[in-house]
Amino acid sequence: MKYLFYGLIVLLAVVHQDFWWWDRAEPxxxxxxxxxxxxxxxxxxxxxxxxxxxxxxxxxxxxxxxxEPVASDATSGGAA
Amino acid sequence: MNAGMLAVVVIVCYLxxxxxxxxxxxxxFKGTSADYFLASRGIGPFLLLMSLFGTTxxxxxxxxxSGESFKSGIGVYGKMASWSGIIHxxxxxxxxxxxxxxxxxxxxxxxxxxxxxxxxxxxxxxxLFPILVxxxxxxxxxxxxxxxxxxxxxxxGAFPATFHYxxxxxxxxxxxxxxxxxxxxxxxxxxxxxxxxxxxxxxxxQTIVFIVLGAVAFFAIAGELGGPVEATKLVQEYxxxxxxxxxxAADRANYEEKLAAYEADQxxxxxxxxxxxxxxxxxFLMYFLIPLSVGMFPHLFQHWLTARSAKSFxxxxxxxxxxxxxxxxxxxxxxxxxxxxxAHGKPVIPPNLGNPNAVLAIMVKKLTSPALGGFxxxxxxxxxxxxxxxxxxxxGSIFTNDIVGHYITHEKLSDRQMVLIGxxxxxxxxxxxxxxxxxxxxxxxxxxxxxxxSGFASLFPLVFASLYWRRVTKAGAYACVLTAxxxxxxxFAQSDFGANREYLFLGMLPVTTIIALSxxxxxxxxxxxxxxxxxxxxKFFRPAGGRGAATASIASGALSDA
Numbered sequence: 196m197k198y199l200f201y202g203l204i205v206l207l208a209v210v211h212q213d214f215w216w217w218d219r220a221e222p223x224x225x226x227x228x229x230x231x232x233x234x235x236x237x238x239x240x241x242x243x244x245x246x247x248x249x250x251x252x253x254x255x256x257x258x259x260x261x262x263e264p265v266a267s268d269a270t271s272g273g274a275a
Numbered sequence: 276m277n278a279g280m281l282a283v284v285v286i287v288c289y290l291x292x293x294x295x296x297x298x299x300x301x302x303x304f305k306g307t308s309a310d311y312f313l314a315s316r317g318i319g320p321f322l323l324l325m326s327l328f329g330t331t332x333x334x335x336x337x338x339x340x341s342g343e344s345f346k347s348g349i350g351v352y353g354k355m356a357s358w359s360g361i362i363h364x365x366x367x368x369x370x371x372x373x374x375x376x377x378x379x380x381x382x383x384x385x386x387x388x389x390x391x392x393x394x395x396x397x398x399x400x401x402x403l404f405p406i407l408v409x410x411x412x413x414x415x416x417x418x419x420x421x422x423x424x425x426x427x428x429x430x431x432g433a434f435p436a437t438f439h440y441x442x443x444x445x446x447x448x449x450x451x452x453x454x455x456x457x458x459x460x461x462x463x464x465x466x467x468x469x470x471x472x473x474x475x476x477x478x479x480x481q482t483i484v485f486i487v488l489g490a491v492a493f494f495a496i497a498g499e500l501g502g503p504v505e506a507t508k509l510v511q512e513y514x515x516x517x518x519x520x521x522x523x524a525a526d527r528a529n530y531e532e533k534l535a536a537y538e539a540d541q542x543x544x545x546x547x548x549x550x551x552x553x554x555x556x557x558x559f560l561m562y563f564l565i566p567l568s569v570g571m572f573p574h575l576f577q578h579w580l581t582a583r584s585a586k587s588f589x590x591x592x593x594x595x596x597x598x599x600x601x602x603x604x605x606x607x608x609x610x611x612x613x614x615x616x617x618a619h620g621k622p623v624i625p626p627n628l629g630n631p632n633a634v635l636a637i638m639v640k641k642l643t644s645p646a647l648g649g650f651x652x653x654x655x656x657x658x659x660x661x662x663x664x665x666x667x668x669x670x671g672s673i674f675t676n677d678i679v680g681h682y683i684t685h686e687k688l689s690d691r692q693m694v695l696i697g698x699x700x701x702x703x704x705x706x707x708x709x710x711x712x713x714x715x716x717x718x719x720x721x722x723x724x725x726x727x728x729s730g731f732a733s734l735f736p737l738v739f740a741s742l743y744w745r746r747v748t749k750a751g752a753y754a755c756v757l758t759a760x761x762x763x764x765x766x767f768a769q770s771d772f773g774a775n776r777e778y779l780f781l782g783m784l785p786v787t788t789i790i791a792l793s794x795x796x797x798x799x800x801x802x803x804x805x806x807x808x809x810x811x812x813x814k815f816f817r818p819a820g821g822r823g824a825a826t827a828s829i830a831s832g833a834l835s836d837a
Contacts, residue, residue: 204361204365207361208361208563211353211357211358211361211563212556212559212560213353214520214556217350217519217520217521217554217556218519218520218521218522218523219519220511220515220518220519223504223507225503226503226504226507227503227504227506227507227608228507228604228608229349229507229518229519231349231350231353231519231520232349232352232353232604232607232608235352235353235356235357236352236357236600236604238353238357238360238361239356239357239360239596239597239599239600240596240597240600242357242360242361242364242596243360243364243593243594243595243596243597246364246368246592246593246595246596247593249368249592250368250589250592250593255368255372255373255585257376258372258373258375258376258585259376259584259585259586
């Protein structure tokens with residue numbers, strides 16, 4: 196499932212390059228939005244749908260930390 | 276009351292509302308550094324979405340996008356916004372959630388704390404510190420410069436007896452230095468008193484304000500131009516190339532013809548056409564690298580850590596691309612319409628406009644009612660301030676936790692003193708940013724943003740490898756950071772320090788080369804050096820909730836979550 200999702204994201208990135216209508220404005224969506232801009236807005240909607248699928252099917256295992264924070268090594272820094 | 280004065284009144288009322296919000300949020304402040312810097316890790320899904328969106332959508336999203344589409348056409352959406360929708364959510368999902376998890380487990384407040392532990396190196400903090408701060412400051416400048424410019428443009432005519440300018444259209448307006456100064460003070464106030472909780476509340480409020488008012492602006496401006504269809508028709512007549520990504524021979528011929536007509540009779544031609552521009556297809560593709568910067572923004576790191584749980588991220592991951600679309604599409608259309616907008620037989624935007632950042636403000640001022648103009652200005656300022664606040668706070672946090680808190684141990688400083696120091700650094704950085712912004716007020720927002728984002732994006736391989744590649748080493752991390760810094764400085768100088776807006780290196784955006792080399796350095800040097808200790812790998816790669824051989828030690832004087 197995870198690999199299908201990554202594949203779809205790569206596909207979305209590929210179809211983002213909408214060179215096939217870069218040299219034209221028509222058709223104007225709703226009579227005023229150039230087709231390339233409308234298409235790119237569609238890419239944003241597709242991205243939201245894909246990420247919704249990722250949240251449902253590819254949620255990172257063990258992401259939730261239930262216990263209270265273990266104070267910190269934060270201020271101690273590293274060794275070097 | 277004239278239009279400029281009305282705009283001043285609305286802006287003042289809006290800023291007073293924010294001050295009130297700052298006072299209100301301060302009543303919930305628990306007095307601890309954990310509460311000041313992380314809101315006690317209690318921010319839920321809606322506030323997290325609003326915080327992350329409000330923080331990533333800077334003045335650049337409203338003022339810069341409309342200005343850039345005015346100059347270059349609709350392609351700016353595909354270059355910046357739709358890539359951002361994909362990549363920002365990817366960063367939240369792949370980087371943000373993991374960092375939140377590690378941050379909660381080990382008590383991190385800043386990125387540098389995480390990197391120091393992950394790379395077993397104290398000194399990497401000293402290397403990263405000037406780089407992160409140096410990159411956040413130009414980001415801050417974007418907001419301060421934009422706020423001063425917007426206020427100056429929309430308040431023209433408010434105080435004709437007091438403020439005089441060479442440009443007649445600005446006469447009587449609130450000076451740039453004053454507008455920018457007031458914005459800095461208001462943001463400073465609610466960050467100072469409310470900390471990250473005040474910032475999150477203000478961001479949520481301001482994000483709603485700028486989305487709603489952005490939509491109102493879009494319809495109001497479209498209405499004044501005869502409706503969106505008529506507004507686009509004007510662009511088709513005068514600047515058709517603005518509606519495309521690539522200018523055709525017909526567009527160039529149309530430009531020559533319109534320009535000749537304009538030069539022959541400016542009154543009759545009305546609009547001076549703009550030279551058609553085309554988007555470079557490789558640059559269009561490589562722009563996906565720019566929003567990777569989100570993975571390394573220190574102020575976003577801080578917001579991620581405020582989340583109540585990993586589940587709080589879900590709404591942000593899904594809704595972020597849609598919210599970008601809701602804000603950007605109207606702004607891009609307004610910018611494109613501005614190229615050819617005519618009101619009362621005159622061009623709305625003066626020909627040869629030097630500062631494209633002013634396009635949105637001029638459109639709002641000239642095409643809407645004075646009251647609406649004032650409200651819309653408040654919306655623009657909301658977008659600006661919702662980023663400024665997080666950036667100011669994060670710099671205060673970095674100074675306090677990574678320098679003072681790190682080198683002057685907690686035994687010597689009480690938690691309350693840490694908060695006080697954090698607040699002091701916020702005041703200092705606001706003052707420094709303000710004075711730089713006053714000196715550099717003509718700096719274009721777009722190139723400043725691109726170079727700033729490029730710098731953060733160049734460090735993305737570092738954070739990604741630290742989370743997903745067990746083999747990455749301390750030496751590899753140093754090599755990555757130093758290579759990115761050196762290449763960024765070299766290419767920034769080559770571009771005349773950002774002045775050359777069209778600068779490409781090897782035919783590509785500079786960020787492409789910087790990321791390629793920083794990744795190469797990271798991987799190459801890591802493979803040539805010894806892998807990290809098993810303890811470190813166990814600490815960062817064991818599943819959350821599991822107990823490995825080397826559980827995290829509890830350092831004395833750690834950040835209190837009490």
